[in-house]
Amino acid sequence: MKALTWQSRGKITCETVPDPKIEHGRDVIIKVTACAICGSDLHLMGGFMPTMECGDVLGHETMGEVIEVGKDNHKLKVGDRIVVPFTICCGECRQCKWGNWSCCERTNPNGKLQAETYGYPLAGLFGFSHITGGYAGGQAEYLRVPYADVGPIVVPEGLTDEQVLFLSDIFPTAYQAAEHCDIGPEDTVAIWGCGPVGVLAVKCCYLLGAKRVIAIDSVPERLALAREAGAETIDLSKENVQETLMEMTKGLGPDSVIEAVGMESHGADTMLQKVTSAIMEHTVSLERPYALNQAILACRPGGNVSMPGVFAGPVGPVALGILMNKGLTLKTGQTHMVRYMKPLMERIQNGDIDPSFIISHRSTNLEDGPALYDMFRDKKDNCTKVVFKPHG
Numbered sequence: 349m350k351a352l353t354w355q356s357r358g359k360i361t362c363e364t365v366p367d368p369k370i371e372h373g374r375d376v377i378i379k380v381t382a383c384a385i386c387g388s389d390l391h392l393m394g395g396f397m398p399t400m401e402c403g404d405v406l407g408h409e410t411m412g413e414v415i416e417v418g419k420d421n422h423k424l425k426v427g428d429r430i431v432v433p434f435t436i437c438c439g440e441c442r443q444c445k446w447g448n449w450s451c452c453e454r455t456n457p458n459g460k461l462q463a464e465t466y467g468y469p470l471a472g473l474f475g476f477s478h479i480t481g482g483y484a485g486g487q488a489e490y491l492r493v494p495y496a497d498v499g500p501i502v503v504p505e506g507l508t509d510e511q512v513l514f515l516s517d518i519f520p521t522a523y524q525a526a527e528h529c530d531i532g533p534e535d536t537v538a539i540w541g542c543g544p545v546g547v548l549a550v551k552c553c554y555l556l557g558a559k560r561v562i563a564i565d566s567v568p569e570r571l572a573l574a575r576e577a578g579a580e581t582i583d584l585s586k587e588n589v590q591e592t593l594m595e596m597t598k599g600l601g602p603d604s605v606i607e608a609v610g611m612e613s614h615g616a617d618t619m620l621q622k623v624t625s626a627i628m629e630h631t632v633s634l635e636r637p638y639a640l641n642q643a644i645l646a647c648r649p650g651g652n653v654s655m656p657g658v659f660a661g662p663v664g665p666v667a668l669g670i671l672m673n674k675g676l677t678l679k680t681g682q683t684h685m686v687r688y689m690k691p692l693m694e695r696i697q698n699g700d701i702d703p704s705f706i707i708s709h710r711s712t713n714l715e716d717g718p719a720l721y722d723m724f725r726d727k728k729d730n731c732t733k734v735v736f737k738p739h740g
Contacts, residue, residue: 350738351405351488352717357395362715365405368484368492373420376496378412378430382509383486385409385717385734386517387543388610388658390725392477396611397660399461399478408434408474409516410486411509423497430500432486432493433685434517436472439498450682455495456481471682487717489738501689504697510704510735511696514548519703520688521656522548522608526556528654528679529604536560538593538602538646539579540639542570544706544733545656546608550577551701553606562596564589564642569730573706593646601648609639610657641667647676655680708732712740 353363368377386409391397411431414424424430437444441453452471456462459469462479472494475485484492493500503512522545529537537553539546542565553561563574566585574581582592593601640655644667647653653676671678695701708731709720716736723731 349489350714351484352407352714352721354392354400354404354406355402358393360393360406360718360721362717363403365403365484365488368490370416370418371492372494373418374495374497375418376414376421376424376430376493376500377416378410378432378491378493379415380410380412380486380489380491380738381429382412382513383407383410383488383736383738384513384516385487385721385724387545388476389721391611391658391660393721393725397477397479401478401482404475404477404482405484405488406475407485407487408476409513409518410474410491411503411513411516412486412491415490418496421497424500424502429503430493430496431503431512431515431689432474432491432496433499433501433515433520433689434474434476435499435682435685436474436481436483436495437498437686438495444498447684447687449499449684449686458482473682487714487736489714499686499689501693504693507696508704509737510707511702512693513735514544514703514706515689515692515696517683517685518544519548519692520685521545521683523552523555523688523692524681524683525549525606525608525654525656526552526558529553529556529558529606529652531556531558531604533557534559535603536562536597536600537604537606538562538564538643539574539606539608540564540643541608541610541657542567542574542581543608546570546606547573547577547706547732548703549606549608549656550574550579551703554578555695555700562593562602567727569708569727569732573732576705589642590646602646602651603648604652604654605643605647606654607640607643607657611636611659611663637663637666641665641670644670644674644676647674649674649676651676653678656683706733707735709734710737711735712737714738
């Protein structure tokens with residue numbers, strides 16, 4: 349089968365790789381009908397995630413048709429259309445029973461390696477390095493889905509692939525980020541990053557009752573998409589973010605902030621910060637918390653800092669003193685997908701939201717993948733989200 353693979357830092361190729369096979373009784377094999385490039389895939393492309401190996405199959409936003417079912421899987425049958433969450437959960441460990449699905453204790457076969465960095469093993473992830481399990485990803489024609497009787501959700505009749513594909517990651521991730529803000533009816537939420545998660549977070553904040561959402565970015569097409577989602581916007585390349593937020597909120601500041609950028613943020617307001625930013629981007633391998641620090645500074649005292657943006661390891665200086673002295677609450681984590689997929693599917697069915705509005709580029713050929721990765725990374729051709737339909 350064809351699949352998109354990581355070769356080395358900055359190099360993604362389309363290769364022919366072996367077809368997946370049932371390896372455990374709870375597995376299924378799916379024919380991938382739709383998959384997408386996620387912003388966190390760009391972290392892999394950039395070499396920020398450790399333990400990537402040449403030839404690893406990428407992708408964790410995937411759905412498809414079940415074509416083979418393991419003997420112990422009694423939940424799914426051949427012909428089911430399913431959305432596959434990016435986290436792999438056993439459903440039996442204490443974390444799964446507590447509802448902390450992304451902290452599953454059993455599904456990462458390289459858990460000991462992960463525990464050396466994080467102290468504990470966490471859930472295995474599709475297509476996201478060997479420290480998270482080394483599972484093949486779903487930017488491919490076919491995918492093996494382990495523990496498929498726990499996470500995947502069957503798609504009801506009447507919904508298109510594009511409507512439900514993002515239940516695999518970014519829609520629940522955006523919703524959890526908004527939920528972490530504990531939004532009240534008079535609240536203002538500020539969001540750093542108008543990529544797919546940030547833009548969907550705008551919608552989710554309104555679904556949860558926010559009065560006002562302000563989105564911050566520097567890419568014109570992303571700012572336009574955030575405005576389409578209902579946000580007011582700040583162009584950080586033209587405005588001082590802190591000063592503008594204070595003006596827009598009459599000195600009160602946002603009640604909660606969402607950092608939807610992650611480890612590769614850049615840019616700053618003051619000359620000293622700009623110099624420091626430039627030095628770190630070119631000489632230091634640490635992940636860059638500029639957006640996080642701006643968000644911590646901007647949040648009103650006693651507010652919430654929600655951090656869905658992905659970080660993997662050592663991070664440059666974080667404004668912990670500001671976080672502590674202002675009494676802010678920080679909430680973060682990989683998304684507890686099983687908690688959100690079914691209720692958000694119902695939101696789509698009810699017409700409350702159609703996440704497909706963020707798609708800008710589509711392809712039926714995985715061989716287009718390397719060029720589309722470059723385009724998404726470089727923010728060319730107004731590229732905001734790429735979806736593949738490998739079988740046409």
